[in-house]
Amino acid sequence: MATKLILHQTHHTLADFEGIFKTIREFSKVDGLHLFPELFLTGYPLQDLVLQRAFIDTYLGFQTGLDAWARACPKASWRALLGGLRFEMESSGIPTKIKNVIYELVPGEGLRVLYTKRLLPNYDIFDEQKYFTPGTANAYYDFGGHTFGLQICEDMWASSFHELDPCEDMAREVREKNLNLSAVINLSASPFEAAKRKKRFERAKNISLLFECPFVYVNRVGGEDEILFDGASFVASGARLSLELKHFEADERSFELEALTGDYQGKPNFRPENTWEGLFSPRIDTRTTPATLKSWTDQECADVFLALKFGLQEYARKSGFRKFLVALSGGMDSALVLAVVKLSLSPQQSVEAIYMPSIHSAPASTELSEELCRRLRIPLSYFPIKFLHAMVRNSFTQGFPDPFEGLVDVNVQSRLRGLLLYTRSNQTGAMVINTSNKSELAVGYSTQYGDSVGAISLLGDLYKTEVYRLARYLNENFGDPIPAGIIERGPSAELRAGQLDQDSLPPYDRLDPILEGILSYRLSKTQLQGLGFSAQEVTKVLELYLKSEYKRAQFCPILKVKAKSFGFGYRVPMT
């Protein structure tokens, strides 16, 4: 008899126990082995939630209910493997150990723990060692005459900074015990990064070759603040990708294990891939002088575009917003933000643009903003700030003897825009989308409480050259939503007469690889010079970067599309 495996690529809000239970009740009509993602029973990442009594009580109640429900089910030929939490409590009810486990759900019998996650990621955004106790043993699962090796997410990754490689340890045990695995099953909650899927497949292929059986990978879908889970579950049979599920969307696929054909002749490559450098997917091309940032492929652009739309919608849905508000400047960043927002809208949603020119805004900025909104069919409000700007200047000149010029004057304009934008947001209940990019954030090229405001940042993980790349991709694939004039004009904050970004910064095609070197490779000044940059520009960039930490500390959440982003996983001293 054929053995059916069903991959459930689920998409639930954190701790949506009702929705999760509903999903379980529905699948249980179908015979076969049902597979659900890591921490399916709670959602991920939970952070301090796992320590809150209200959460613990609710979860334990849910777990007890689920167990009782399964016991009451008639005996049947379905089983389910689901990721969940296991709490070990003191008598006082304080959890002493929390484990990230795989439960088996058996009709007529209930819920039981099969496996505890062995590798707890604790780098970058991951804090699992803060909360969880690791498992100490491999686990196998028998179903339909087959034996399956079990893993949770990080267990599939060897690394130079974990002592243990669970794959190699399982391979050793399989040899010793003479086991014959029909598949390795990995339940995951693995965040999206541009180009990460390729890395996952590569690793999966090697695991499949190592065990000479399919590797079954079930990942969750969800946007948790800045962290995006893309699903894209799959089955690798040796070097062959036998099955792949949707990206950034709930999906379900089943297959018959016996029908899978694979080629397991290759030799697995098991060098540790998770070195610090490998982990942060370096994307600098060092063959050129100076080094350059590798340009995104069309596929990478498509993935990032999908990720941004998904992340925006997840954040809006959970925060209860149906309206969006974007401040246009006539420049590239705000135009791309507006286009992405517009292209992500559902029928019940709307977006409004507001253009707030100052005395330094070029006439072209007005025209290009209008043209952009015409193309996107978005209402544009024109709200000049020159009178308010003049009034603040006059009040200050009367009230204080100090000069009102330079940075003082520049920042007032930016902060007036922030104030007006949020006033408009308060009027309409719209969510303000931030328009800063990663290059700006890295060098502090923004005004705190001015153009840096927003509920969420779409472009905060995209360097300026990537902003241009994505804009061109959208124009090529979505009927030129962005006027060519916006893409072609030089970047300027327009806060002083004739101001251009390039006057105070290296050109972006040099700035961006320097920044990537600093942020992802953590290179020193000497090493950056070795990549072909001048001591002067490297020093300038490092200075700007180091002294703008305080601005990043108060920045909004950034949708994460890279291995190393500003945001939750970025932990540096400020002073």
Place this chain on the structure above:
Amino acid sequence: MATKLILHQTHHTLADFEGIFKTIREFSKVDGLHLFPELFLTGYPLQDLVLQRAFIDTYLGFQTGLDAWARACPKASWRALLGGLRFEMESSGIPTKIKNVIYELVPGEGLRVLYTKRLLPNYDIFDEQKYFTPGTANAYYDFGGHTFGLQICEDMWASSFHELDPCEDMAREVREKNLNLSAVINLSASPFEAAKRKKRFERAKNISLLFECPFVYVNRVGGEDEILFDGASFVASGARLSLELKHFEADERSFELEALTGDYQGKPNFRPENTWEGLFSPRIDTRTTPATLKSWTDQECADVFLALKFGLQEYARKSGFRKFLVALSGGMDSALVLAVVKLSLSPQQSVEAIYMPSIHSAPASTELSEELCRRLRIPLSYFPIKFLHAMVRNSFTQGFPDPFEGLVDVNVQSRLRGLLLYTRSNQTGAMVINTSNKSELAVGYSTQYGDSVGAISLLGDLYKTEVYRLARYLNENFGDPIPAGIIERGPSAELRAGQLDQDSLPPYDRLDPILEGILSYRLSKTQLQGLGFSAQEVTKVLELYLKSEYKRAQFCPILKVKAKSFGFGYRVPMT
């Protein structure tokens, strides 16, 4: 011959290798055993700095230089135990293991590793398992015919969430090997919390009783963004506190080991103290109905006051500020902030106050602000916002059809103040000190980019009732800097006519224990009701708390004076 131990309670900026080397050169003229804090050679906490190539290269260069310097020293009777980092590298130069160790420095011989920290704290603000590999063995050190047990910071704490208790493990080994310890030495980098010193002494006493010898504790001094290290190094000889060093100030003390007298007759109490609840120093008095927040003692007020002054000055010094700017409202929070800033000033520094009344500001607010500044001898700028407020309102009424009222109107006033405050800050180069308190932050009772702005928050870890308590303490001990009228009037944001905090919130003497229950105990709604609060008020507070996460996410660093604070150690999902 007597054995001299010298405790160096040092105060260096992170990675100030020059200053650190200078300190070492100076002490080396004195014979005896010199003790320095945890990670003395680098500073703490370093976070992602330990992964940056520039930092690694500089540190390794410094370490090599130090080793060479010590080798070149003439043989002498001094030794030093110093906390530092140990990097284990791949051939490519990528660190595979980083250890938090104790080095011994020997004149004529150089630097060698004695001990690796066994317990790596990874809760709350601590991320040590992200970076460091733990040690696996106890270590002992022989000097002057004595044997010393070695520990680093967390090693002294047993806990229900660490598998290992290094004290008990060392006690077992001491018995097995029949060792005779003359002291247990603990090199620490342990952050300040109100009432933590008492807990440290208590634990130290028990360790001293366990080993029947003195416990020598050397802690660092420093303010690292929100985290404050208070020094307060000490020697415990059984239940006796033989020596205590200064609080929040570099200090150095020496003593002769043989001259210490102690009473080691008591029985040590070794139950794990670091349960989740013990760790977060709960301060709710549950004997009353409803439960109340325990009031600070005068000593705790003095400690917190010292901590706030120290933290402010550390942040200002490292950010290069000599001027401070505080927005006064006529209310309690801003008055206390101004008083703390004023009382912390050095002769080269100055503070300016600015009062920005709106149409809703009471005349009493003006008078009280003036009276406050008179008492504190601080210049007060009077900058009414009513014209700007009216102009924004008029522009909006002309530009948009939507009503300009309620929250829209309230927030404009607050944001105008934020804008003007930062404009003034840009004019004078002054650091803006935030005036929010912990109760406000917890319920989101503030305007984003409005009254929530600032470079650093002094009161963000103090509940409103603690703000009043500290104000009264300052008045009693520093000649009434704060007018009684400010302490006695009801709290109000003055953004609507006749607005009082109590109209939309439970009274602070009920709100604060509810918040402490949520934040430090992580209590559920049911449990809070069990403490004597009504379902209605608990639900209201929980709702306000949960929906204001996005405001806290963009808040400035908060000087941490409690075990559980908003800030770096507070990690919760936003949506």
